Amino acid sequence: MIAAAPNTAGTTAVARLAAFAAAFRAAPAQPALDDARQRLLDTIGISVPALGTGPAAIVHELARTWGGHAQSTALGLAERVPAPTAALVNGTLGHALDFDDTHVPSILHPSASVVPAALAAAEACGASGRELLAAIAVGNEICIRLGNAGYDPAINNSVFFERGLHATSICGALGSAAAAATVMGLPEEQIAHAMGIAASMGAGLLEANRAGGSVKRMHCGWAAHSGVVAAQSAAAGLTGPPTVLEGRFGFFHAYCGETYDEAALLDGLGEEWATGDCFVKPYPINVFTHSGIDAALALRAKGLRPEQIESVEIGVPSPVLRTIAQPREAKIRPESGYHAQFSGPFTFAIAFGGGGGLGVYLDDFTDERVADPVLQDLAARITHVADPRCDEIFPRHFPSIVRVRLKDGSELVENVLTTRGTSERPLSDEEIMLKFRLNAAGLPGGADELGRRIADVASYDDVSGLLAGTTAS
Known part of the structure; x- marks a missing residue:
């Protein structure tokens, strides 16, 4: 070159x-x-x-x-x-x-x-x-x-x-x-x-x-x-x-x-x-949460709504748990919109109600928004665990394997194994x-x-x- x-x-x-x-x-x-x-x-x-x-x-x-x-x-x-x-x-x-x-x-x-x-x-x-x-x-x-x-x-x-x-x-x-x-x-x-x-x-x-x-x-x-x-x-x-x-x-x-x-x-x-x-x-949040966002957006696009969810388990690479899932109380009830940007549970919850051309945008992370009791309730139903398959992929990508248990007893699974914006899933010029x-x-x-x-x-x-x-x- x-x-x-x-x-x-x-x-x-x-x-x-x-x-x-x-x-x-x-x-x-x-x-x-x-x-x-x-x-x-x-x-x-x-x-x-x-x-x-x-x-x-x-x-x-x-x-x-x-x-x-x-x-x-x-x-x-x-x-x-x-x-x-x-x-x-x-x-x-x-x-x-x-x-x-x-x-x-x-x-x-x-x-x-x-x-x-x-x-x-x-x-x-x-x-x-x-x-x-x-x-x-x-x-x-x-x-x-x-x-x-x-x-x-x-x-x-x-x-x-x-x-x-x-x-x-x-x-x-x-x-x-x-x-x-x-x-x-x-x-x-x-x-x-x-x-x-x-x-x-x-x-x-x-x-x-x-x-x-x-x-x-x-x-x-x-x-x-x-x-x-x-x-x-x-x-x-x-x-x-x-x-x-x-x-x-x-x-x-x-x-x-x-x-x-x-x-x-x-x-x-x-x-x-x-x-x-x-x-x-593509999203104004910690990159370790992006695949979880993608999974939430995909599930929402398929018609899933928060009131249908009993619990969510998100498998992620072991090293990212310290950043986006711990300490748990701080992640399910972040002290501000900024701190919500580093919360795996809260970013996933926000994605169900997010909007804008990018899917999730800055106005989804205001202090008022993270005080929403509906979002806090959903975030409290979300847990993150270490997943061996995600560990194999990390750190080339920051994957998530999402298992959603519904109140009717059924389960949905959404895998996002590559990170949006990388060479495998690049953003377009537009x-x-x-x-x-x-x-x-x-x-x-x-x-x-x-x-x-x-x-x-x-x-x-x-x-x-x-x-x-x-x-x-």
Whole structure:
């Protein structure tokens, strides 16, 4: 897909990643640029409805309090802010609704940190649209490969996830640094330093998925912020360790212990793109619940109604139980609409009454909706169990095997073994554009003008005006 990379035999892992980034920037491949444009469209689209969330108000207030040089656009703010601040705001918005793209088997959401970091840095340095897209492609690929390198087939799961670490924010900091350094035009050595610096900045715990709290919504924002700061620091002369990834006290040993799949990180770099396995989410909820949603929608389409149901047992992969089924009381009675997005029982219950062109949409997850006693009653009749067949499929997909016992004593079974939005069940271009239009409909000028600008972004000599019309008056 790109010109032959330089001979990197014997060089460190971060040096090889930097060589890839620099080579792609010099000779970008059109398919990867097209993919990056789709990621840009999706990430900006899902950020618009997130403007109404509590975390958005918090990061906006932080941005106003911090002040600083007017460099980059933060969605929802009239004034420009420093590039790291814009990355924080936009990254928080991109992940706030859990509607961002998802990669398996790394189980991370690359674009919500990489796109905001690349865009903020591009605006600050006056980069072109093609340079922006190249940086997004590079950052997403590096982020995903870092996540893949932490996957352990012996446990059939990501080691990051097993340890309660949010690979999205940890790997996202390095991917964001690579993207920012690439779009800033830094030489190969400084791209490596940017990633080496960002490795000391990435962080994120997943306990909020289980027990509540809103901090997870800021994870991608902080990763994007860290990436831009790391790239700017590298440009100013700060350096990172050359063995930052594979070293004794490096990234993988610190986060994953003895697990480090060098082949997943480096083999085929620049020729085989892991980004192709990163799918656009059809539903604004935790991806582990999506197959359950699909099953509920299918059962509803067949005429099943909540009042007919005695109980529902949903078989899922063992590792996902901790996220969507435990602790049970918090899942059958979530404290807010946001927390319902991580509940297997509640998302299944909502799907029976959901609507909209996507099947289940943001307006299904309001605080008022999750307080509905009818939904709470149905959620209490739903249990999740580990299923051996689902374990065999995980983590390439997040399947559900649904058994519904009816009040008349009969039973219905609905199997959803592949995840919608993946290469096996891709969303159509029309569905992706529908998602964008629904999300961006609240803009003063509607979604169409912004959609046209993003479609034409490769022709821009300077991307500074790309987000015009998305800020407050």
